[in-house]
Amino acid sequence: MKKFFHSSTILVGLSAFIASPLLAAPEGPTDADIANDAKSTGDVLTNGMGLQAQRFSPLTTINATNVEKLVPAFASSLGGEKQRGQESQPLVYDGTIYVTGSYSRLFAFDARTGEEKWEYTARLPDGIMPCCDVVNRGAAIYGDKIIFGTLDARLVALNRITGKVIWNKKIADYAAGFSFTAAPMIVNGKVITGNSGGEFGIVGAVEARDVNTGELIWSRPTIEGNMGTLNGKDNGVTGKVNSSWPGDTWKTGGGATWLGGTYDPETNLIYMGTGNPAPWNSHLRPGDNLYTSSTLALDPDTGVIKWHYQTTPHDGWDFDGVNELIPFNAKWKGKEMKLGAKADRNGFFFVLDRTNGKFLSATPFVSKITWATGYNSKGRPIYVDANRPGPPTTEKGTSVFSAPAFLGAKNWMPMAYSQQTGLFYVPANEWGMDIWNEPVAYKKGAAYMGAGFTIKPLYPDYIGALRAVDPATGKIVWEYKNKAPLWGGVLTTAGNLVFTGTPEGYLKAFDAKTGKELWKFNTGSGVVGSPITWDQDGEQYIAVMSGWGGAVPLWGGEVAKAVQHINQGGALWVFKLPKN
Template sequence: MKSRLKRGLGGLALGSLTMTCAIALSAPAIAADGPTSQDILNDAQSTGDVLSYGMGPWAQRFSPMTQLNSDNVKGLVPVFASSLGGEKQRGQESQPIVYDGTIYVTGSYSRVFAFDSRTGEKKWEYDARLPDGIMPCCDVVNRGAAIHGDKIIFATLDAHLIALNRHTGKVIWNKTIADYQAGYSATAAPMIVKDMVIYGNSGGEFGIVGRAEARDVNTGELIWSRPTVEGNMGTLHGQDNGITGKLNATWPGDMWKTGGGATWLGGTYDPGTNLIYMGTGNPGPWNSNMRPGDNLYTASTLAIDPDTGTIKWHYQTTPHDGWDFDGVNEFIPFDATINGKPMKLGAKADRNGYFFVLDRTNGKFVSANKFVMQTTWANGYNPKTGRPNFIDDNRPGAPNGAEKGKSVFASPSFLGGKNWMPMAYSQATGLFYIPSNDWGMDIWNEPITYKKGAAYLGAEFTIKPIAPDHIGALRAMDPTTGKIVWEYKNKAPLWGGVLTTAGNLVFTGTPEGYLKAFDARTGQELWKFQTGSGVVGSPITWEQDGEQYVAVMSGWGGAVPLWGGEVAKTFKEISQGGSLWVFKLPKH
């Protein structure tokens, strides 16, 4: 496994990461003006900007705008394309932020760009000074920034959190959040709650410990830290604030010290319950035979009090994970009526292939339904306990001395029924739109011991397609019934986010280079545009000068070309890139 990890990382050219900060092209007077925490809470209702990752604290990625709709979307044309330039054209998984005539995007290798939203002209660029030896498992991506007041805030591959002046790109504060030499990194977009920056960490393949943390947005000073693995101590204002869970309740020996549970996708926030919902990743190592027990709170959704950092409830989607199914996928609040009862709910399409609906006020299990072709590791969920019905024969076997354990075929593959790419929820249709993948893997366990900064897997795998005509599938699911209403199949894996609008539209990108629009009710493809490289970013829409705009990042990369094995070879001809594309309807 170490050799495979090195091969995957070898393509990142990590030995040549010497970067410099670019001088701003324009430097207006620095002002403390800009979006407030209340403005960010209202992001889902305000159409003239995009102030948060997910287009609102619930991250439904739904716009109430209807100017662009299923009748006229076929006329959508490019306004401009702005290149990120240089030779750093790897996976561009960012979601843009739009405010006051400027589009802010993050790029591969921990870069930030500010572009004029009308012309596409670059205003400034910031390149983080990354050291040699960073250890991103799954490409040098960054998924977006946060905005607050005069600041643009983003995380870096060497586990820093940096606040830049949004007018100039100059550094306001720069904080180390973890030790990159131990395998920590950060790629998720931070979240703003109550004048705090809420963020997580990456590095679950290196025996790190996941954390959710909050810092003062103006100073960067740490307010609270909450580890996600039982036995580790939390803090509040620099003081101990209780360990997470109960020591050795679900972990043997000292394995909680290297237990994984990375919070590498960030979270959502519900002001109604005053809870942050944060997903946690795989336990360490992958070899589940070494760590009997549920291994809380890995592969889970945690509900965290933003004022204290304490965990109010949890739900574990894959107890005792043995397939790297993680649980980081976004938990999206929504309201619906089930069996005649109005409920405050949340939904999550998990790596393990099941779509979960929970009561977001207390974490109680409502339903779990399969959203992929097959799930060989479990046969549904017990409706009373909310636990999976494991298929025991499909868990990888324990190694015998130096010999590898029994190999099994598992589906989904470890890259997931849905990986990082965010789904969307339409308030107009009541449907969730899930970018999913149908694939499987042969997986087996091997002996492993922890070593700081080294891969901590104890497993090997080979990913395989399971359908002759597709891997990717955009699926519309009714959360009240668990039924798939429609699906669009794509030959290559889907690896980008989804946007939906009240104009009866659903947007997503494909590795083949297209941004596509679909009818939200029927799934009919209505429009597509070739961007020149694979689209693995998350599209947005906003109103400017009386017109509706759509934007998306283009640039092929991410985990698939690094980890996809035979599947990745099928799509090796896809060109890399790094561009921001902006579209609108032409004026008549």
């Protein structure tokens, strides 16, 4: 016997089916989730494993007593021929691992099996001008979106489930030398970005966009004399015109914000590092050249600079100042304070009062520094004038040997802070350089450096050194020396562990208190990404990207020759303890 249904019954049933929670559009991480990322252990929602980027996990399932048993859970290949410089930090949410790859690609992998869910590859024009390899350092996640930047200076938001484009916005003109390599940051519904291209005479900037539309909210140039904006209207000149830049030099001053920043909810400030002044030839731009080679503290709602601290005024060695300022709370001379720490490319480890930028200390974290003997009580470097490259005449100026090299005592690779030990774990490098100045004139889209250089190792047995630094004293508590440079980020956990990778292909684990090497695994290519950890289905996982590249093989001089045998690659490796 046939059964007939009234049309209203069908409509009611269909409506209920459409409204089912199983079919509802996934909402995804909220501002509250992102703010809690450092404490939550079931996901990784931010670059830095928390907006303060301490890269510390409270997880203890994997610890110093059992890490030697760690084994691969799976490895997922990025495939293709685009295997260069995998510097990304993965994100994890709702059973999916998101990771960016070289040449502006974004992948979604199943967090339990490693199976690829989708891949997005940006269509890059032929004229891109990345300074230091075709790298990308990670994405940001919010709601139904996963957001990342591209080498042609665009910001792209994809649906995190399907990988389809939601919006795609131009950050800057790639033909003028701009690019974008950092991981974006989400602060209260705004996407915070910087830019890359300091070697091309661009003007650095920090910008905020609406996370749902990609529309610009505010922009703050990092070079004095350039106008900021808020909601499409002028919002004041950065600094004061010609205060620290002569003539028109502020129009091509560099100061790229190419590493991204950190955010501190306790002070409601964004901390963003700025890069080298342009050109490298410091004799063409007398003065401090604000706000290059600095840390800026910005209001997240307006982009107004609340304070700044310049680590290398009148930088003549390409030391930059982009290195991350990590907020932490500790006693300073008996008083509980809100502090910030920064291991600068110039070789000094800084501690500041992060509420106002007041200088507290600067101590060396490498063995040889030739450009300055230290810092005075006001936080100004005490220069060694003879170690500044000389002014060029018709060809090149006087060459000097300087340490550290321009690739830095610490380059882009992020350090970590342990809430358990109170130590910072800094991936450092010991190298120097012959450097000299050359005549140069600005031309849009052309390299604007005015310097030449050759990088050389300082010691025959090692270049890289993972160092545990006590911020209260500047003392190096322990160190691990590595033959090749260290170029990857650091992770530390409450399990008394520190993880980092090496160009030789190893992911390694160390005792956080003593520095004893406890475990290592060779991934088949150099590890220059940042490891993460999370728990899932009752187990703790460790993940890291493998794929040799970055600035060292391109700019490393004699050092590059020493590591030219390392194979390139592109794979996400995930580890856990055996169930038995």
